[in-house]
Amino acid sequence: MNPEFHHRQSAHCESGVTANLLSHHGLPCSEAMAFGVGAGLFFAYVPFIKLNFLPLTTYRIGPGGIFKKATKRLGITVRQQTFRNPEEAENALDRLLDAGRPVGAQTGVFWLPYFPPAYRFHFNGHNLVVIGKEGDEYLISDPIFEETVLCPKADLRKARFAKGALAPKGKLYYVECMPEQFDLPKAVEGAILEVCRSMLSTPLPLVGVRGIHYLARQLTKWPDKLGDRKTLLRLGHIIRMQEEIGTGGAGFRFIYAAFLQEAAEVLGNDKLFELSGVCTELGDLWRDFALLAARVCKGRAAMGDSFQELASLLHTCATHEETLFTELRSAVAR
């Protein structure tokens, strides 16, 4: 039991988990800061990886990446474990809890009974912090929720061993040791440059700015290639990846803009505050895309023209992202 663990609700699961764990271990940290230092912002359209049988579109780096990158940049020693055997995985969790350690875990949302039924799809990248055990239930700080929640042992076991894409394999992670002091400015700078690099110069056509252009080009081909029903399902899926619970809205562009404001203070760099505004506009553009896409899904806009318009909105997003990250890179690099 960990009565002193301070649960804070956040917009996105993993950055919330990271911020809450770091704060618990003595480094006061906002969710936006955890997301930024964890270089969480990303884009990729990966048609050959399927999530709920539909192509993966992601606006963030893979599960576990934010915690790993943020702690590494700050020089924090962490441990991470995956398991083959569910029983072993449960024992390991119990031992850590007995030692008074809050433990991060990757889970599949489908098996978490405290989630609203409407959100229970097979999505295996959900992060939460287990903070205690009461009889046959675990006490959980799930950053998406306002309060801590209880989850029966058997359900958490299923969630930790969810199968399919992004299978968590019982993954646990926790802070082992905090350094004497942190070099926050250096971490912030490095993390910003990393995001600029992945968005601007990843050599894969599916990633970053090029990935957005690629999705835009593909999108216009869907109606002829897939027929109306499948096309609309794919479009709806993109909205869900961009807007559904745990994205912080607008595919993480707002949360990143919030980070840039904090970064401006940490680095004493006013240019970053200005670029935060550009990032906010970018988030608004993504929301316009979601709005139009939803109208198409509801049949309130004609298919043919709308797909051209959707594609051109995506191209605009891509161009804006390119401008933002190019300027960001020159604002931070010296």
Next chain:
Amino acid sequence: MRKEDVPQEGGWTGGCREVNYAVDDRGRYLLEPSLGWGPKNVALSQAWEEIREQLIVIIAEVKAGKSSPLAYHMVSRQMDPSLLSQYSGVARWRVKRHLKPTVFAKLSDEALTPYSGLFGISAGELRTVPSEPPPPPAEDAPSEGDAP
């Protein structure tokens, strides 16, 4: 997004009041609770509607003797043969065979344990399908934070 533009449109909040990042009058970011947004509701209800339509087709197939009841229970948990195989530990080719009504009818309770255990239902329940699929999760009133 400005603070006053944070959507409060209700719908599929499901007891989960989210927080959104938005800017105040001075352009400073803050966290603001949101009670649902239209486009998100559209995408969610579309996903549930799709599952429901698949189930309607499968129920008809089960009645016509073209699919086994296992197909219904699989799809109602948003699984395909490959995912069901990973969860149940039954080889995929065998899962696919069990989707055939003639093969399924011959299976003993014991042979069904991997499935019934996974779904948390009895072998008897596994052999039956409802006459119509369950309604999708209800949209709730935006004013209430009722956890399921």
